[in-house]
Amino acid sequence: MADVQNCFDMVLFGGTGDLVKRKLLPALYNAFVDENINSEARFFCVGRSAMTDQEYSDMAYKFATEAKNTISAESWREFSKHIRYLQMDANNSETFNKLPEVLDKTRTNIFYLSTSPELFKPICSNIAKVGMNHSNSRIVLEKPLGHDLKSSNDINDYVAQYFKEDQIYRIDHYLGKESVQNLMAIRFGNTLFEALWRRQWVSSVQITIAEDLGVGSRGDFYEQTGALRDMLQNHLLQLLCIVAMEPPSSLEADVIRDEKLKVLRSLKPLTEDDVVKNVIKGQYKSGAINGSPVKGYLEEEKVSPNSITETFVAVKAEIQNWRWAEVPFYLRTGKRMQEKVAEIVIQFKDIPVKIFPTAGGNFANRLIIRLQPDETVKLYFLAKQPGDTNRLQPVYLDLNFNEMFQARRTDGYERLLLDVIRGKLTLFVRRDEQIAAWKWVEPILDTWRELKIPPKQYTAGSWGPASSSALLARDGLYWHEEIA
Numbered sequence: 001m002a003d004v005q006n007c008f009d010m011v012l013f014g015g016t017g018d019l020v021k022r023k024l025l026p027a028l029y030n031a032f033v034d035e036n037i038n039s040e041a042r043f044f045c046v047g048r049s050a051m052t053d054q055e056y057s058d059m060a061y062k063f064a065t066e067a068k069n070t071i072s073a074e075s076w077r078e079f080s081k082h083i084r085y086l087q088m089d090a091n092n093s094e095t096f097n098k099l100p101e102v103l104d105k106t107r108t109n110i111f112y113l114s115t116s117p118e119l120f121k122p123i124c125s126n127i128a129k130v131g132m133n134h135s136n137s138r139i140v141l142e143k144p145l146g147h148d149l150k151s152s153n154d155i156n157d158y159v160a161q162y163f164k165e166d167q168i169y170r171i172d173h174y175l176g177k178e179s180v181q182n183l184m185a186i187r188f189g190n191t192l193f194e195a196l197w198r199r200q201w202v203s204s205v206q207i208t209i210a211e212d213l214g215v216g217s218r219g220d221f222y223e224q225t226g227a228l229r230d231m232l233q234n235h236l237l238q239l240l241c242i243v244a245m246e247p248p249s250s251l252e253a254d255v256i257r258d259e260k261l262k263v264l265r266s267l268k269p270l271t272e273d274d275v276v277k278n279v280i281k282g283q284y285k286s287g288a289i290n291g292s293p294v295k296g297y298l299e300e301e302k303v304s305p306n307s308i309t310e311t312f313v314a315v316k317a318e319i320q321n322w323r324w325a326e327v328p329f330y331l332r333t334g335k336r337m338q339e340k341v342a343e344i345v346i347q348f349k350d351i352p353v354k355i356f357p358t359a360g361g362n363f364a365n366r367l368i369i370r371l372q373p374d375e376t377v378k379l380y381f382l383a384k385q386p387g388d389t390n391r392l393q394p395v396y397l398d399l400n401f402n403e404m405f406q407a408r409r410t411d412g413y414e415r416l417l418l419d420v421i422r423g424k425l426t427l428f429v430r431r432d433e434q435i436a437a438w439k440w441v442e443p444i445l446d447t448w449r450e451l452k453i454p455p456k457q458y459t460a461g462s463w464g465p466a467s468s469s470a471l472l473a474r475d476g477l478y479w480h481e482e483i484a
């Protein structure tokens with residue numbers, strides 16, 4: 001249960017945008033219905049056009065119900081009593097004069113910047129101009145924070161003029177997912193896996209975040225961003241940190257963040273040759289998803305017909321520390337892939353001497369942690385086939401958390417919003433983590449730009465370009481691709 005005593009006012013910049021309407025308001029609605037937020041809390045949603053509170057609430061309701069089918073009209077009416085619409089422009093400081101008039105400074109004042117990162121600077125300085133960056137205020141920054149190391153540093157330096165590090169909440173919504181926190185619980189709440197969780201016993205690790213959706217209406221955003229900045233620099237590297245980090249001594253924010261930082265700093269830097277050999281850049285062409293035809297990336301709205309923006313990226317990474325040296329970590333993410341799935345595959349080493357004949361492949365011991373759409377853990381091992389034979393075949397233990405726990409599994413944003421309200425920073429990214437992540441991906445961006453590397457095409461509805469399979473095939477491996 002959240003700290004419902006904590007009364008707050010939350011200003012959502014980007015209130016008319018996709019993220020607020022589809023994810024943040026539905027998440028706040030859930031927390032409200034579950035009585036996890038203070039009954040006096042208020043939400044101020046910002047946009048540039050003129051709109052009444054009622055018009056805004058009606059529009060938000062329409063989007064929220066489309067995104068989520070469990071919203072009741074009656075509960076929304078109650079929830080919307082707490083919502084106000086504010087017409088403001090990030091670039092017009094005059095419009096910020098409204099803030100001290102409407103916000104109660106004795107409450108926690110939360111500013112959620114769900115806009116493009118170019119607006120972070122004017123929003124911060126305009127908040128400060130009207131004196132709302134006080135000791136009781138917090139700022140939430142959406143990703144991607146900047147475009148590269150330099151622009152990220154630039155924004156962080158700027159924000160740091162007005163807010164202290166412990167007032168800054170850098171969102172990576174994957175860290176708020178129940179399944180990702182469960183990954184920490186599996187690793188650090190049990191002894192079972194710890195002894196095996198190292199280079200002596202693990203031969204490779206795969207981390208996949210695949211989406212079946214395309215870029216939709218976000219073509220202009222995606223053209224500037226691409227899969228590397230949108231997903232790999234943040235979500236995939238954060239998952240890698242949780243898989244690879246040393247056991248933390250507590251759940252305190254900086255203890256966890258220190259351990260993640262050590263992993264990011266241990267990633268083997270990529271040379272230009274590594275990028276050419278070990279990083280795959282892909283772009284979807286037309287194909288079919290669930291039997292329905294879909295457009296290629298170049299035909300999407302607001303996408304240049306000659307675009308070389310990647311909608312898929314796969315990387316072979318290495319962590320240079322005592323636990324993981326020489327264990328390849330294969331990471332991949334893409335849009336318009338065969339299905340929406342996020343999973344981690346820990347492949348254990350083969351036994352040193354084989355005394356049994358085996359049916360069905362060499363990958364005897366494998367732990368597959370599926371984060372979404374369903375949350376499962378599958379442990380594969382070999383067992384004897386029944387009857388007059390010594391032959392072994394793969395079998396698995398299968399655990400489904402949705403069946404195991406009847407309670408509603410909260411969405412990533414809901415948990416993170418509640419943590420901002422409670423002032424808990426553990427699941428937010430610290431500045432030095434972000435710097436380390438940008439430093440590691442920067443050679444990829446530089447090499448792609450300098451060598452003008454075009455993306456390899458893949459058919460929408462497939463698992464990415466053939467070169468992605470080849471990346472693993474070179475090491476005698478293949479991606480785990482099992483349809484739910």
Ligand SMILES: NC(=O)C1=CN([C@@H]2O[C@H](COP(=O)(O)OP(=O)(O)OC[C@H]3O[C@@H](n4cnc5c(N)ncnc54)[C@H](OP(=O)(O)O)[C@@H]3O)[C@@H](O)[C@H]2O)C=CC1
Nearest residue numbers: 014015016017018019047048089090114115116142143144
């Ligand atoms: N959508 C998603 O699924 C995800 C988005 N994000 C990140 O969240 C952020 C927002 O994304 P998204 O909602 O998709 O973006 P949208 O393009 O849908 O929305 C942009 C918002 O910014 C507002 N805006 C633009 N210019 C100004 C201005 N000068 N002053 C005040 N407000 C302005 C727009 O308001 P107006 O009505 O005035 O145009 C609109 O509300 C981005 O950083 C994105 O990377 C992160 C993860 C997922």
Ligand SMILES: O=C1O[C@H](COP(=O)(O)O)[C@@H](O)[C@H](O)[C@H]1O
Nearest residue numbers: 173209211230231235342372412
């Ligand atoms: O941050 C982002 O994440 C979503 C995917 O999130 P998920 O929770 O649905 O897995 C992605 O679609 C979007 O492009 C990206 O900005």
